[in-house]
Amino acid sequence: MSDLLPYPPLDPTTYDLIIVGTGVPSSILAAGASSSGSSVLHLDPNPFYGSHFASLSLPDLTSFLNSNSLSPPPSNTHDFLSVDLVNRSLYSSVEISTFEPETLEQHSRTFNIDLCGPRAVFCADESINLMLKSGSNSYVEFKSVDASFVGDSSGELRNVPDSRGAIFKDKGLTLLEKNQLMKFFKLVQTHLASSSTEHDETAVKVMSEEDMESPFVEFLSKMRLPQKIKSIILYGIAMLDHDQDNTEETCEHVLKTKEGIDRLALYITSISRFSNAHGALMYPMYGQGELPQAFCRRAAVKGCVYVLRMPVTALLLDKASVRLASGQEIFSQKLVMDPCVNIGLESLSSLTDQQKETLRVLVPKETSSKEKIARGICIIRGSVKAEISNALVVFPPKSLFPEQLTAVRVLQLGSGLAVCPPDMHALYLSTVCGDDNQGKTAVLSAISTLIRPQVPEDLQTDSIAENDTAVTKPVVIWRALYVQELVKGEFGGEISSTSSPDGNLNYNEIVESAMKLYEQLMGNKELFKEETENTAEEDDGDGVEIED
């Protein structure tokens, strides 16, 4: 036991709730439960906050992506009520290429690279509401994402005309297209205004029930919007992943008008929410990893106990306790686990059916049919669009190559956000995919559209300055490609689990499932109920700190 001495023993040893993993949903739960007066122990096997939502330096990121099934040694004391836990990796097909190691070495301390990118938040997102409600907003500073573009295989990036002013200034749309698009936005706004006063029966319904149930893409056609604009709305504003035009093949992914309007509403309200924000999207300074940390800090203020580098090695079923890597046993009736924690195969075989039922959220599941998310990270010198640092680029389905099934989203972030050194940008890419190859093909295709092709290794050192023809495109310094498994959080009574990062741009689905889990765990207690001192601030639009 002497090698475990670095861990001081925990005191107290009994908690209302133990949470393992410090991802966004776990952190929200920890902050929520602590705020409502529960005693919470929040553990993370990693030496950093955020789990799969963390922002890391390049070496840390590389080692995290490559850490395969980091299973702690099986427990020594094999009494049959102890169930061994293993950490498995959510990542596959990890592929990391370094093109300029010296440059990276030189700036090694200045990278804060997201594991779950590309990710940004809408100003009107539920995650922002929660931050304001909980008070964790005081720990994070945001900056606006300057621009959104829709791209295609030609490499041309078209502005997403997402507001009145943007439509006015847009140079790519014809006057008639501007007119049609603005009319559509107005229709949506009128609809939203009328539906917010729904109790008024005299209010004229702008959109019929029938329309609301129809596929969104059909509704857009009915509004006589040209294909170009439809594509902008579907993928550049509503942020859809799946091809909406090919409704027969993928009918499970077809968005209804009602949902489409909700997504537009989120976008529209985001634009006008904070007076000092430029657009709908914003990004936290120092990376997405700041968000889980902010909730954790809030939780710590409210009395939550934090221990990092502390894996849970086993569950002790009869004692309602867990055994930590330090060997200490901690007691709690409720346990929330990170999505990567599973029951070790050895232990699994010896469980009774009833025990399996109790532990169901930790039983490894068949993952063959599941959707995955292919992600890419490029550290580039230069920018994909001149004079713009922070930008979102969306490649709608079929825009890169005919077989492209899902949209590829690309988020470029600059040194202004303190995520990379000056003159460089971090470029995040992702696409939802059925298998690793399909996803990586799409991501690579987007990379090759935006970035200068790699030069052979032997020419690498002196080619950069000479290659005049493609000098406007940025050059890649470092690249990572990986495919991440999607795990949904589950409520399982005593033992529950949280979600892995999903394929969306924002955290809405993750926050939603975290809020639901909180309700199930804590009864009907409202999340961050008593934290009202910040809501008044929110009305004035200054609740979230956004740097100009």
Place this chain on the structure above:
Amino acid sequence: MELEIINQTPIKPAAFSINCTKQPLSLSLSLSLSLSLSLESRCYVTLADQKFESHTLAYLTFVSYHRRNMHGRPRKAYKPEEEAASAAKAAKLRGLQSQFMANHHNKIYTKEAVDLSTKLLEINPEAYTAWNYRKLAVEDKLSGIESDPDLVKTILDEELRVVESALKQNFKSYGAWHHRKWVLSKGNSSVGNELRLLDNFQKLDTRNFHAWNYRRFVVELTKRSEQDELEYTDDMIGSDFSNYSAWHNRSVLLSSLLARKADGFLPNKKIPDEYKLVQNAIFTDEDDQSGWFYHLWLLDQTVNVETPLLTSSWPSHSSRISLYAGCSKGSFSKLTTFGSESGSFPLVLYFDQAVGGVSSSTVTIDSELKGNEDLVWEPVSKKNSQVSCVWVARLKYISSEPCFGKEYKVKVRVGNSPGIVSSRGCNFSASYEFVFTAHVHDTVEESSQDGIVSWKDGFDIWDAESKDLNALATLDRSNAQMDSKWRQEAIAEEIDLFRELPDSKIGKLTLARLLMAKAMISDDAVKGVHYNEILELYKDLMALDSSHYQYYKDEHSVALLRKVTSSTEDLSGHLFRCRNMNNSVCLRLNNLSLSRIASVEKLLFVQMLDLSHNELHSTEGLEAMQLLSCLNLSHNRIRSFSSLDSLRHLKQLRVLDVSHNHIGEHSVDTTRYLCSSPLSNSEWPQDEVGSQMPSLVTKYWDAYFVLRDLNLKQLDITGNVIAGDEFSSFVLQVAPKLVWLDGKKLEI
């Protein structure tokens, strides 16, 4: 002591204005606020800018608008504790105010006293008296220190600081902005600061008109270039294209830059660019007014030329006119025949905009007709106005020397020497010369012609060849307007574009205006098609938008008249000869539901005009038709004789039919005037009739003014409320030469 001061000084308004800013809007509140302001401004008018008073009305509407809805920002309700705080503030202010007023009255300008006013103004920037007090205090200090630049700077900087903090309290305070101007006019400030301050205020509310006004002031003071300011409007419009203030400032700046032909600001290059800019605003949000206003301004810039032009004349260029002594009988084949008892004929000049300075020196006449050396040019316009579109001079053709049976060439040169200036101050530059021939006949017929003129029969269809009508054609505008190509192109592009804009009222209206503009500046051949489209558009608009019906109706009338006068073919369909009237030229525009008169410049030759069965409210425009002798206005919507005022200029008018109108139906609302009728104003010269029957003149003063100046032989007034025995007897007095009244021959 304190009570005394309260009674003397306007303390209440000051405290009141605090309440106003804190309480929810009620119109009466803001009304009394601005009233109190205007009272104060009058009290201290010696120091206050004169403009201040004229602003108060604008302020009234502005306040009520802003209190209700600050550019779309919802107003918050006030909580009880806030109201209590406001009451406490008012009480504190009252104390401050009374102390301050004591200082003011005793002319105490010590540091403590001035600091007190600072405190007062920082709480209530609306206290105009305090600003004036500070002005006095500054003057006092400045006079004491002579000319030590450092000290002057310190004093003025302090004033600027106080203004700035007052503006932070209320950036719509007139007093504060004015005080700042006053300080700057003292000549000491760093101007960079002013623009920075403005940027802040304009960020706060981009349409803050105080800031825009002040900006123009600072720009003028610092001689900042108009190009820089234009770029600033670029930015402001870019960030919010609904910013009407920015568009407006842009139009002002561009007007100036275009007028002085600044580098890169040629109309043919710049205006098409501006169309592109405003198109983006209009097409992005067609419900936003700002862009449309700017578009209208651009259209005006495209169509109208600054320099005044001669549009038409009578007699027209290369025409032949026949002149007779007296009202001659007999049949004439020539179109342009004129006879008059006075032995002179009118020479009419019609300009495209009101001009002044038409005189025998600016317009020279070269002819053998004697006695026309010093012609008197009169503007055909309202009394006392020295500018007009229409100018008339009377040329004598019967002088002491017999000159019958001769042809005289008359050469008229307009703008020979400079002096003809438009009301906007532009010179008539392109001098223009025209020549006509006057044939003076010697057949002197008996001058009295007492037969009744009937509008029903005795008319022959116009059979003259169109050649005759060509002589009537107006001067070709495009002669003078050398750079019309880009204008035509710009308008043609706009027309194509707005045809595509899906149905919206303003879109239709703009298309109609554009088509009208195109018709005005393009060749004759294509006009007809446009007019039909314009007429259809206005018909649609009348049906779509009933609240602006009359406007569309008027525009429809204008378009219809333009169409009628656009070609000789169109016009000849409406032209007749009146057999009973020496085959006079009669234009019949009856039953066209006209509500407004237009295109008069093309109808200067008309001697008989039938406008019956229309919807006219007024005869405005007809004053240019100097040859008109018979006018039929029956079955229209004339409501009073005042609406016929323009007829007073028609010296040839003998026959007038205003039967079946609405004259007398609505009495003129004299409560609007300070006196019951203009006659009670002693300045009006009394004549015989006025002194004979003062009561009737007072009752029918509007008829009196018109009929007195006319020389009518025949009048029809039946079918009006005013008609009756009393009125008839009055008419006989006022118009002694009348022979026919309501179809009956008068016994003389």
